[in-house]
Amino acid sequence: MDLDVFATAHRAEWDRLEMLLKLGRRLSGTEADELVVLYQRTATHLSLIHSQAPDPAIEGRLTRLVARARSTVTGTRKASWRDVTRFLTAGFPAAVYRARHWWGPTAVLSTLLTVLIGWWIGTHPEIQASLGAPDDLRELTRPGGEYETYYSSHPAASFAAQVWTNNAQAAAMCLVLGAFFCLPVIWILFTNVLNVAAGIGLMSSAGRLDTFLGLILPHGLLELTAVFVAAGTGLKLGWTLIDPGPRSRRDALAEEGRAALGMAIGLALVLFVSGLIEGFVTPSGLPTWARIAIGVVAELAFLAYVRVLGGRAVRAGDTGDVAVSERGASLPTAA
Secondary structure, three states: OOHHHHHHHHHHHHHHHHHHHHHHHHOOHHHHHHHHHHHHHHHHHHHHHHHHOOOHHHHHHHHHHHHHHHHHHHOOOOOOHHHHHHHHHHHHHHHHHHOHHHHHHHHHHHHHHHHHHHHHHHOOHHHHHHHOOHHHHHHHHOOOOHHHHHHHOOOHHHHHHHHHHHHHHHHHHHHHHOOOOOHHHHHHHHHHHHHHHHHHHHHHHOOOHHHHHHHHHHHHHHHHHHHHHHHHHHHHHHHHHHOOOOOOHHHHHHHHHHHHHHHHHHHHHHHHHHHHHHHHHOOOOOOHHHHHHHHHHHHHHHHHHHHHHHHHHHHOOOOOOOOHHHOOOOOOOOO
């Protein structure tokens, strides 16, 4: 395609579209119809130039025109409680449900690796010695030691807020860094596995594994599930860059990225619940079985929420992406 000839042939249409956009609300009915037609044509022109004869200056102008025209044609809308309800009952659970084939195996493999490394640390004194001095390890694992006092060393409310913030940041990092071909997500997962495995191994070697599990399971079931969901989604996002499937790489990454962004908000709510459990239930005086039962109930409730509402939303065609009217225009590409 000869870009100069193409631009000369259509520049009058682009100028006319820009003039109509400047009129704003003063458009007549005929002019409004003309704006819609020119918006569609200009979007097609942008796609053709982008695919066949890229030019930063022309693409920049047309991108701005298309964005302004789309805003004028579709109008603006304010978020409402209906949007929040739809997100919580369809969008978020649908996104989690669709990613289950990624975060499910991630959870299983991470758990198995945690148990294996924990057993290795617990049965090899030389490995324990490499983790710290004997006196320091005894201080960690003794009754009333640092592993136990960690959960009650701060006021419950501030501790819950701190835990929520840290976990939400970790989940967000998994979601965002997945776009870097999965590698940062794998590192975050492995670091998390090592931290938990070290606790299992050290407390097991001290004969206090039951105490450790009684402390970590009430909040850890839901917390780790949220981390696994974030990590699995991050891995899915990274794999989209490698294999976008039938979609263009740009469209595939945009779709999965928008779903991942929404998932970050949903997982922040899940981790908020986990933080409340860690701040108020884990250090409470409740019997160990009662604390673990609360954690199990929270975990099963989340899994049922994803399975029931997410499965129903996916079967209805929801992908966890934003509404079609709120997406960027997906421009046709010439073969």
